[in-house]
Amino acid sequence: MGSIWKSKVLPRFASVFGSSKKKTAAAEAVKSFDESKEEYGREFEEKKTELQPKVAEIYEASPAPIKALVKKPTESGLKKNSSGVKKFLEELVKIEFPGSKPVSEAAVKFGSAYIAGPITFIFEEVSSLLPAEEELASKEVTAEVIEETKKEEEKEEEEEAVKGEETTPPASATETPAPSESTTTEPPPPPAEDAPAPAPEPAKA
Secondary structure (H helix, E strand, O other): OHHHHHHHHHHHHHHHHHHHHHHHHHHHHHHHHHHOHHHHHHHHHHHHHHHHHHHHHHHHOOOHHHHHHHHOOOHHHHHHOHHHHHHHHHHHHHOOOOOHHHHHHHHHHHOHHHHHHHHHHHHHHHHHOOOOHHHHHHHHHHHHHHHHHHHHHHHHHHHHHHHHHHHOOOHHHHOOOOOOHHHOOOOOOOOOOOOOOOOOOOOOO
């Protein structure tokens, strides 16, 4: 009986109480963040222009699941992609994104699912700095069209060059040298015919 208590019952109690303490500590961290949320919001507005290119770079380098969470954060998604979320928050800390440091520390300590509220706040701020999906799609399409047009133009230029080489005859075969003045001779005039001899006069009586 004692061995069962130690091996099964006590670990369960420890797990329950440990989880309860973790939730309580996480709730305190969330409360502390909420009290500072307005301050983070003001700082974000002041640094928005400076942060935009840095945030876009971090976002583009992130895997697809994290990009989806940034746009539409969910508690289940944060829990499922906890390690990716932590890494994304660490990148935001490096660029001094307002509020990212306490949220990143709390995520490492308690897990992303326990502080879903603060993470959602940060992700919403990040998302506001990103281009709309329609704009991104338009840029991708435009880039593809430009690339295709460039390829078509290069192909046409190559075809025209090949045709030009095939249709251009050698210069020696088409050009006829102009006759030289020194070699041109006029035919001699025809020989003059002898004038007829006058008829003899008749004899006189």
